[in-house]
Amino acid sequence: MSGKLYGLGLGPGDPDLITLKAFKILQAVPVIAWPAPDTGASFARSIATPHLPGGQTEIPIVVPMRTERFPARDVYDKASVEIAAELDAGRDVAVLCEGDPFFYGSFMYVFERLAERYDTEVVPGVSSMMAAASAAGRPLAARNDVLTVLPGPLGDQELTNRINTADAVAIIKIGRHFKRLRGLIESLNLLPHAIYVERVSLDAERLMPLADVPEDTAPYFSMILIYKGGEDWIHALPGSTA
């Protein structure tokens, strides 16, 4: 009998923000797989670390981060073969996912290769978008607000149209698009309404008005929240220099 495949949401980074369900699965599975950049550690693996009993088989899924050309087909093909071999041998496999597995996550690339052949369960997690609003201390969306989630790589014109018509906006996948995005938000006169959040829920968390970010780049795990009408309290944020 084949093993079971889990897509395991581990939340935004604080190991205490994983679910009881994910915790129990981490304690029980004989095999874990996790994405990692080709240089540096796996963020998902680091969230799981304090919860692992030790002795699991581990399958790294090393994804080159220098390019935006996704899917990195060969990487996921190879990882799926390795995962399938464990499942065929009757061992359960948990694929570790930062945040939520199905909210812009890379788990979909494993899922689309294996879910039809193996019993698969996706365990939702706390997304960094929710954690960022909690850290900012203001609801991301309320009442009849329209919330729009925008990937940073989108073009300027599309971003402009979307931002102009939304009540609340979360911009994800910022990275090397940071400078362009900040310029765009400034050109829309929304800089006073925007918050920058980096590595939310971790000790290294940074949260401040977007206008106050000194750098011109941002790490992969960062986000911009735009609260229309929110400039009054954004200037009062602890990180603000305004």
Added chain:
Amino acid sequence: MSGKLYGLGLGPGDPDLITLKAFKILQAVPVIAWPAPDTGASFARSIATPHLPGGQTEIPIVVPMRTERFPARDVYDKASVEIAAELDAGRDVAVLCEGDPFFYGSFMYVFERLAERYDTEVVPGVSSMMAAASAAGRPLAARNDVLTVLPGPLGDQELTNRINTADAVAIIKIGRHFKRLRGLIESLNLLPHAIYVERVSLDAERLMPLADVPEDTAPYFSMILIYKGGEDWIHALPGSTA
């Protein structure tokens, strides 16, 4: 010294989908407050029930559900006075929140009354939107998709414009708007792309193509997901009668 106020996200319903952090706080706080409709049980309280050690002071926040006129100012004024009295006495208070406290949640009404006066922490939770995508077995949003979250009470013209321009849509707060929303989605030729999810992650969960829902109304805890281009797999859902 005053107690601490927690806005405690408890996730979509399965008690195992609360975070370790929320679990620890539930085990420790002497006072809990929770929203409840004027008829029926509190959903947030029911999620917390298996995790409570017993003996807490409880503050029900009974909100009339028959009207959409929010905020129910008097209800939150009164609850905040009761919560403040506990905090003033040095006792920590956790306000129980289904899903995530700052994602269209009612916790904001307590937060805006008390957060400036008391040490306050919002603990993010798994939102029902993420759980619904996990249950549906397809990513809600991926790659450079634009995701739009729409409250059901919005007018037809606004909903039409928003749905037409989004890649993926989650419609929340459906309830008595269900029939109108389904008609609208059908008129946009998107019925084959839409999934209905009710009481996600609970034993009573129902998930099926929107086209197959026999009723003309929906409970408060339900959602419609629209996946453009998704009709191929929606018909293969277990709940489908197509």
